[in-house]
Amino acid sequence: MTGTDRRTGLRGSFSNRWPVGVAFCLPLITGLLGLTAYPVLASLYYSMTDYPVFDRPVWIGLANYRELLSDPRVWISLWNTAYVAIFAVPLGMVAGLLLALLLNLKIRGMAFYRTMFFLPSIVPLIASCVLWGQILNAQKGLLNELLRLAGVPEPWIPGWLSSVFWAKPGLILMSLWGCGGGMVLYLAALQDVPQELYESAALDGAGAWRRLWHISLPMISPVLLFTGVMGLIGSVQYFEQAYVLTGGTGRPNDATLFYALNLFNTAFAEYRLGYASAMAWVMFVVILLATWGVMRLSSRYVYYHS
Amino acid sequence: MKLRTWQIWLATAALAGLSVIFAVPFMWMLSTSLKVDEKIQTEHLNLIPRATFIVHNGETLRVRPLQARGDMQEVQVYRDNRPAEKLMVRRTDLRDGFYLNTANYTEALRRAQFIAVTDRWPFVRGYLANTLIICVLTVTGTLLSCSLAAYGLACVEWRGRELLLWVMLSTMMLPGQVTMIPLFMTFRKLGWINTILPLVVPSFLGNAFFIFLLRQFYRSIPRDLIEAARIDGCGELGIWARIMLPLSRPALAVVALFTFIGSWNDFLRPLIYLMEESKYTMAIGLASFQGQYGGDWGQMMAMSLLMTVPIIVLFFFTQKTFIQGVKLAGIKG
Numbered sequence: 004m005t006g007t008d009r010r011t012g013l014r015g016s017f018s019n020r021w022p023v024g025v026a027f028c029l030p031l032i033t034g035l036l037g038l039t040a041y042p043v044l045a046s047l048y049y050s051m052t053d054y055p056v057f058d059r060p061v062w063i064g065l066a067n068y069r070e071l072l073s074d075p076r077v078w079i080s081l082w083n084t085a086y087v088a089i090f091a092v093p094l095g096m097v098a099g100l101l102l103a104l105l106l107n108l109k110i111r112g113m114a115f116y117r118t119m120f121f122l123p124s125i126v127p128l129i130a131s132c133v134l135w136g137q138i139l140n141a142q143k144g145l146l147n148e149l150l151r152l153a154g155v156p157e158p159w160i161p162g163w164l165s166s167v168f169w170a171k172p173g174l175i176l177m178s179l180w181g182c183g184g185g186m187v188l189y190l191a192a193l194q195d196v197p198q199e200l201y202e203s204a205a206l207d208g209a210g211a212w213r214r215l216w217h218i219s220l221p222m223i224s225p226v227l228l229f230t231g232v233m234g235l236i237g238s239v240q241y242f243e244q245a246y247v248l249t250g251g252t253g254r255p256n257d258a259t260l261f262y263a264l265n266l267f268n269t270a271f272a273e274y275r276l277g278y279a280s281a282m283a284w285v286m287f288v289v290i291l292l293a294t295w296g297v298m299r300l301s302s303r304y305v306y307y308h309s
Numbered sequence: 310m311k312l313r314t315w316q317i318w319l320a321t322a323a324l325a326g327l328s329v330i331f332a333v334p335f336m337w338m339l340s341t342s343l344k345v346d347e348k349i350q351t352e353h354l355n356l357i358p359r360a361t362f363i364v365h366n367g368e369t370l371r372v373r374p375l376q377a378r379g380d381m382q383e384v385q386v387y388r389d390n391r392p393a394e395k396l397m398v399r400r401t402d403l404r405d406g407f408y409l410n411t412a413n414y415t416e417a418l419r420r421a422q423f424i425a426v427t428d429r430w431p432f433v434r435g436y437l438a439n440t441l442i443i444c445v446l447t448v449t450g451t452l453l454s455c456s457l458a459a460y461g462l463a464c465v466e467w468r469g470r471e472l473l474l475w476v477m478l479s480t481m482m483l484p485g486q487v488t489m490i491p492l493f494m495t496f497r498k499l500g501w502i503n504t505i506l507p508l509v510v511p512s513f514l515g516n517a518f519f520i521f522l523l524r525q526f527y528r529s530i531p532r533d534l535i536e537a538a539r540i541d542g543c544g545e546l547g548i549w550a551r552i553m554l555p556l557s558r559p560a561l562a563v564v565a566l567f568t569f570i571g572s573w574n575d576f577l578r579p580l581i582y583l584m585e586e587s588k589y590t591m592a593i594g595l596a597s598f599q600g601q602y603g604g605d606w607g608q609m610m611a612m613s614l615l616m617t618v619p620i621i622v623l624f625f626f627t628q629k630t631f632i633q634g635v636k637l638a639g640i641k642g
Contacts, residue, residue, distance in 0.1 A: 020465055020466055020467045021467035021468060021469065023461075023465050023467065023545050024461045024462075024465040024466075024467035024469075024470055025461070025467070025469075026461070027457050027458060027460050027461025027462075027465060027545070027549070028457075028458045028461040028462065028470075028473060030453075030454040030457060030458060030513060030514050030515050031454065031457075031458035031461075031473070031477065031514065031515035031520060032473070033514050034454070034511065034514025034515045035476060035477060035480065035515075037514065038488065038492065038511055038514060039480045039483065039488060041491065041495075042487070042488035042490075042491035042492050042495070043483065043487060043488060043491075045491035045494075046487050046488060046490060046491050049490060049491065056494075102327070105320060105323060105324055105327075106324070108312060108317075108320050110317060110320050110321055110324060111321075112321075112324070115328075116324045116325075116327075116328055119327075119328040119331050119332060120327070120328070120331055122331075122335070122621065122624070123331055123334065123335075125570070125620055125621065125624055126617050126620070126621075127573065127574045127591075127592065127616050127617060127620060128574055128576065128592075129574070129576055129592045129593075129595050129596055129613075129616070130595065130613035130614075130616045130617045131334075131613075132596075132599075133595060133599055133609050133610070133612075133613045134334055134337070134338045134610065134613055135334070136599065137337070137341065137606050137609075137610070138334060138337065143349075143350065143353050144353075145333075145337050145353070145354075148353040148354045149354070152354060180331070180334060183331075184635065187632060187635050187636065188635070188636060191636050236484075239484070240484055240485070240486065242577065243576045243577070246576075246580075246596070247596050247599060250600055263486060266486055267577075270489070270490055270493075271581060276490050276494070279490055280487075280490050280491075282486075283484070283486040283487045283489070283490065284487065286484055286486055286487075287483065287484055287486075287487050290482075290484055291482070
């Protein structure tokens, strides 16, 4: 039985081709089974066990999840993570958007400025952590020396990475240096906005501010939503910066103990694989809830033109 | 919308000012990497690398001030960047002058074993070599597995491919932390810990995002081309190799570029799987260096720069592909 009509998708043409399709997808299928399906199930099982690396997992039901609820370090790390998500993501988006709007004025030398703003976002994360470790050093760091030069009195100089209050703002400042990645996306979206919209709005007497608020922002709102959601997911998994800049300890006084760092330490320093697996599932649920929440909240404001 | 002259000036000033702010950390990294340690500790705000010199018996020597005794100053003399004799000199004889301390780079390279001079194959050892091997294998694996799967999903009609696509896309929601622990245990049972296998082998088993990207690209290629090749008796593998691969070169370039960068920057997985320093990649080499020699800013900046420059060079050589990839993916670096 061979295929007759491709549009109706008759059995023959499909069924005799599946070995070819599966053959091409064999690596992918192996990967989905071995690197995703099995680990997901195993992780779900581990999360309900007590599992020290060098011993067998012992079933304890939901005890890990119950312990999570009353573990102060889990709550501290969740708070720290939420702090970064709440401040770093919107600030990074606003900074990237402002840069994109400036560049979109089509000033001479725009390509040069765009490169200058974009380059920091491609610096390897570890290298930029080392660099900012110096810049944010409380005594000899560049930033504080500049503040002293500007005449800021010594008691007002932030302690950055060595201060409980300033550690997270310091990390956020560092992340703002990399806002050029979002900027490229916003700029591309702004350049796709049809010029007629601006022209007719200008004819109707709309000023620059109203054109921005009623044309530019709605037109690029899908991109804003996308970067917002990606930024949110990324910040829930915020890890490297804290690991490198604080030696993985979350110092000072757990101020930089982020959720992913706490999870990593639980798994690979304390070797509590069961508990760490439960933490990972909580992280997954948090990501799903946060994404769902943002999509829900934004649905009224995002404009899809097609 | 025509801008007025003063508006153009204002915007230009803002752009120029912001460019300087974004460039300062780069200049600071370069400048610190070329400074001598004592100047890093004392001259915090100087962008020009300097060192202390004395003229001794008609010879200009680079010195490092040690203890002061009254008017006199004990100094450590450096010859060929190595500490030599100590001298007592008058403090007024000390002069500061421009000096590029390239020793930070040689020292960083040596410590990182980028170049093991005694080796017959100097680049076979060390962080850089380890990283490059992983990068090349990962790029190869990703290109191969992703383009094959994309072909299977886009160009072959079979029942179940929509389901497979849907399953594949839904795995993108899953944070790596969920699978991290069981994968670690699996690789441990396989005896793959402290080898590059856990970092490389998964790339041969596909990547959901890149497969989706390539699939979209393949679907934009006219079906007639494939049908004609089939009628001419070309096998499916032949169509993939001779038609799809050459036609999808721009998309493959994006995949290769971002896989390379991702692998170059990867931190968490090498941190979990590589135990011995001789196996370290640049990223964890640098992080452990920061842990051990936290105060030696000069050498750390030199190493950071060595890790950053290849990516920036890559950006300038592949700018179009690079920006294209960022737009396609929203991948930030």
